[in-house]
Amino acid sequence: xxxxxxxxxxxxSGTWFGNFSRRTFIQRGTLTAAAVGVVGSVPGLSGLLAGxxxxxxxxxxxxxxxxxxxxTLTEPLVAHVKDLSxxxxxxxxxxxxxxxxxxxxxxxxxxxxxx
Amino acid sequence: xxxxxxxPEISKDPVADSTDLYAxxxxxxxxxxxxIANYIPLQAPGGGPNFYEFGEDVLYEIxxxxxxxxxxxxxxxxxxxxxxxxxxxxxxxxGPIMSLTPPSASSNWNRQQTYSLTRVDHHGWGxxxxxGQTTVLGNGLLCPPCNIGPLSTPTYESLASAAVHQLSAGGxxxxxxxGQRAExxxxxxxxxxxxxxxxxxxxxxxxxxxxxxxxxxxxxxxxAAVNVHSLALQVPTAELTRARPEGPSDPAAxxxxxxxxxxxxxxxxxxxxxxxxxxxxxxxVSRLGNxxxxxxxxxxxxxxxxxxxxxxxxxxQFLHYFxxxxxxTLLPGLYPGVFPLLAKYNSVPTNxxxxxxxxxxxxxxxxxxxxxxxxxxxGVKADQLRLNTAIRPSSSPNNLGLLGTPVGDVAGFPNGRxxxxxxxxxxxxxxxGATLPLVDSAFSxxxxxxxxxxxxxxxxxxxxxxxxxxxxxxxxxxGTPYSGFSNPSSTPVSVAP
Numbered sequence: 001x002x003x004x005x006x007x008x009x010x011x012x013s014g015t016w017f018g019n020f021s022r023r024t025f026i027q028r029g030t031l032t033a034a035a036v037g038v039v040g041s042v043p044g045l046s047g048l049l050a051g052x053x054x055x056x057x058x059x060x061x062x063x064x065x066x067x068x069x070x071x072t073l074t075e076p077l078v079a080h081v082k083d084l085s086x087x088x089x090x091x092x093x094x095x096x097x098x099x100x101x102x103x104x105x106x107x108x109x110x111x112x113x114x115x
Numbered sequence: 116x117x118x119x120x121x122x123p124e125i126s127k128d129p130v131a132d133s134t135d136l137y138a139x140x141x142x143x144x145x146x147x148x149x150x151i152a153n154y155i156p157l158q159a160p161g162g163g164p165n166f167y168e169f170g171e172d173v174l175y176e177i178x179x180x181x182x183x184x185x186x187x188x189x190x191x192x193x194x195x196x197x198x199x200x201x202x203x204x205x206x207x208x209x210g211p212i213m214s215l216t217p218p219s220a221s222s223n224w225n226r227q228q229t230y231s232l233t234r235v236d237h238h239g240w241g242x243x244x245x246x247g248q249t250t251v252l253g254n255g256l257l258c259p260p261c262n263i264g265p266l267s268t269p270t271y272e273s274l275a276s277a278a279v280h281q282l283s284a285g286g287x288x289x290x291x292x293x294g295q296r297a298e299x300x301x302x303x304x305x306x307x308x309x310x311x312x313x314x315x316x317x318x319x320x321x322x323x324x325x326x327x328x329x330x331x332x333x334x335x336x337x338x339a340a341v342n343v344h345s346l347a348l349q350v351p352t353a354e355l356t357r358a359r360p361e362g363p364s365d366p367a368a369x370x371x372x373x374x375x376x377x378x379x380x381x382x383x384x385x386x387x388x389x390x391x392x393x394x395x396x397x398x399x400v401s402r403l404g405n406x407x408x409x410x411x412x413x414x415x416x417x418x419x420x421x422x423x424x425x426x427x428x429x430x431x432q433f434l435h436y437f438x439x440x441x442x443x444t445l446l447p448g449l450y451p452g453v454f455p456l457l458a459k460y461n462s463v464p465t466n467x468x469x470x471x472x473x474x475x476x477x478x479x480x481x482x483x484x485x486x487x488x489x490x491x492x493x494g495v496k497a498d499q500l501r502l503n504t505a506i507r508p509s510s511s512p513n514n515l516g517l518l519g520t521p522v523g524d525v526a527g528f529p530n531g532r533x534x535x536x537x538x539x540x541x542x543x544x545x546x547x548g549a550t551l552p553l554v555d556s557a558f559s560x561x562x563x564x565x566x567x568x569x570x571x572x573x574x575x576x577x578x579x580x581x582x583x584x585x586x587x588x589x590x591x592x593x594g595t596p597y598s599g600f601s602n603p604s605s606t607p608v609s610v611a612p
Binding site: 075076077078080092093094095096097 | 379381392
């Protein structure tokens with residue numbers, strides 16, 4: 001995710017205990033399923049991630065280039081928008097979690113699921 | 116129970132619910148240590164057609180701390196895969212299961228599990244999940260079926276024997292078994308959770324008169340006819356200790372053991388049966404070291420959190436539960452006049468329980484019991500089952516282990532835990548004050564502290580809980596699972612068919 005516009009290095013969380021209580025784990029899982037989609041399986045979401053052609057900031061062009069470069073989604077990728085104001089998004093894939101900050105992306109994802 | 120359904124959240128997730136943990140020097144092969152972690156509590160033997168199985172989406176681990184810092188130095192990881200051999204059938208099997216063979220469409224056995232076993236060496240890799248040098252000891256290892264009955268599993272012992280695998284890879288070796296076994300833990304659940312009216316002493320209970328309870332009633336082994344799923348390992352001792360110990364007094368002889376179950380942090384289901392996926396880092400949902408810790412020591416508001424934490428958390432946010440356990444303060448009230456010395460000790464707010472901290476959190480230092488120690492060498496407080504691997508198995512085991520009389524059996528709990536150890540009685544006596552004089556010479560225990568029991572054994576040499584348990588004298592030591600056809604019955608049948 002190094003090509004995404006985040007204000008710092010991605011923070012990987014792989015510790016086996018972390019700070020997840022079982023209840024918050026389940027709650028977070030529910031919020032994740034409710035608030036975001038599985039990238040690649042939700043129609044139109046890949047367009048959101050790539051950014052609209054007319055409004056994409058420069059950094060998002062990098063993301064578009066990454067996708068155009070032949071990346072293949074071989075296993076599910078899940079994004080959890082944790083905080084709209086800071087743009088904190090947790091990305092889950094395989095046994096990894098990567099934390100990024102991208103307020104614009106967070107806002108667009110939120111807009112996509114608003115009724 | 117030892118750790119069955121011991122916390123609100125894990126009680127809703129049986130496949131990830133650790134129930135008991137055993138660690139002992141193998142009596143028939145003393146150069147090895149046997150580690151057994153049980154999961155999936157209180158299995159009704161006839162509970163089909165979807166009989167019990169490990170979770171494909173659960174990471175099961177047995178950890179070993181051989182440096183005393185509270186963190187794992189070695190972990191063994193079990194990961195399971197499930198196959199429907201006959202997807203069109205609703206049955207567990209459509210004919211007798213006569214041999215253990217890899218999954219196949221021509222099999223009589225419909226739903227079958229295999230697993231991988233990976234050893235992780237954390238030394239030099241830093242602390243944290245996924246850090247370590249991994250060695251895959253085995254892949255596609257076969258589990259036995261559940262014990263269904265005389266027509267489905269007529270030769271159950273041979274199926275279970277075929278599921279014992281000898282593994283060797285990367286300079287490491289292990290004997291392993293993963294599958295259903297008879298529950299080996301014995302306890303009178305009905306009594307202990309009915310405000311502690313232990314049947315042999317119920318007449319002394321505060322509520323005896325109102326309920327018409329009398330002394331001398333025999334205990335009831337509530338787990339006598341149920342099954343569990345076991346992860347059993349037998350490993351050369353030299354592969355578990357940090358160095359070859361020079362003898363029982365060498366700190367290098369002591370290992371701390373605990374088991375965990377973890378789930379990935381994200382699960383998304385699409386509403387179509389098993390049409391779902393999990394992703395993300397593993398998040399611990401169950402933990403077990405010494406028996407009954409989360410069950411009887413930790414407060415209900417912290418039990419779920421405790422399950423998610425590493426053992427090192429015990430010396431921090433959970434220490435107050437060990438220092439002043441609630442059960443010790445309740446006993447004098449439940450049994451008026453029976454524990455006056457314990458009541459007096461409890462009445463001093465600054466008094467703590469260093470005996471319980473030693474037994475459960477650090478191991479017993481060398482000066483407490485002459486000739487014995489299972490101290491971790493650092494004083495780091497962490498709930499781990501601590502085993503001094505240099506102590507040879509006893510030729511005449513005592514089910515009260517170190518609390519046996521007139522001489523304690525140093526090969527038994529709390530020096531590790533053997534399958535037949537009466538851990539419920541041992542811990543109850545310790546909580547009642549029987550072990551406090553070992554570390555506080557000013558304290559004398561109440562006479563009742565050394566005599567209280569659940570009434571489930573005929574004496575200290577009884578290794579069958581009055582013929583309600585049927586352990587094996589060889590790996591995996593826990594008995595043949597109770598057959599679904601034959602149990603429940605008025606006379607539980609512990610062997611197939």
